[in-house]
Amino acid sequence: MIKLFYAPGTCALAPHIVLEWIGEPYELQRVKPKDPEYLQINPLGQVPAMIDGDSGVMSQADALLKYLAHKYPSAKLGDDGTLQGAYELDYWLAFLTGDVHPAFFPFFAPQRYWTEDSESARNTVKEASYKLIDRVFSHLDRHLADKEHIVGDRRTVADPYAFAMIRWGNNGLPDKLSAYPNIERFYQNCLKDEGVQRAMQQQGIS
Numbered sequence: 001m002i003k004l005f006y007a008p009g010t011c012a013l014a015p016h017i018v019l020e021w022i023g024e025p026y027e028l029q030r031v032k033p034k035d036p037e038y039l040q041i042n043p044l045g046q047v048p049a050m051i052d053g054d055s056g057v058m059s060q061a062d063a064l065l066k067y068l069a070h071k072y073p074s075a076k077l078g079d080d081g082t083l084q085g086a087y088e089l090d091y092w093l094a095f096l097t098g099d100v101h102p103a104f105f106p107f108f109a110p111q112r113y114w115t116e117d118s119e120s121a122r123n124t125v126k127e128a129s130y131k132l133i134d135r136v137f138s139h140l141d142r143h144l145a146d147k148e149h150i151v152g153d154r155r156t157v158a159d160p161y162a163f164a165m166i167r168w169g170n171n172g173l174p175d176k177l178s179a180y181p182n183i184e185r186f187y188q189n190c191l192k193d194e195g196v197q198r199a200m201q202q203q204g205i206s
């Protein structure tokens, strides 16, 4: 059985939603990423991590999402089988992992970006993080202008991955998602999904 290691509200929400969509039994373990016990599982001290039977520890959210899509092809959460479709899914997973997620690093861990704490350092890092997030959210908002899903015209593993990060923006940006109407629409649609609702309820987040 697959076991998912998660911390509430993190990017581990994405594979959690995917496991709900797949509908096979799985186990959930809540962890604190920097706990010595968890560092034995993932020495990087990051969630998500996953174990599937005798797979050993697997990590990196985008790799886990693709693993789940490949393992359960009947759930139809991967690409559409065309070369172009495979590229598009990879493009958006790479964008989410490599551009959107890091844009939130100074937002969640600003202390990593100054050598001396001061009000001015805090404000500078906060402003920088808003600019980084705006750059990637603007790109995503333009992409979603005429779309219901991140890739193609059906849900894929990219949807809950985007949702998990959009939720950070909704909960943390001063004006929430108001500057990004297409992202807002996508986000509201995701919130109506029963698998999304179950995963959020299990994690105790709103």
Ligand SMILES: N[C@@H](CCC(=O)N[C@@H](CS)C(=O)NCC(=O)O)C(=O)O
Pocket: 010, 011, 012, 033, 034, 045, 046, 047, 048, 059, 060, 061, 062, 097
């Ligand atoms: N590259 C990793 C990044 C994972 C990551 O940074 N996860 C965050 C939560 S969203 C985390 O565990 N942060 C804990 C920390 O860095 O202390 C992935 O995509 O899975």
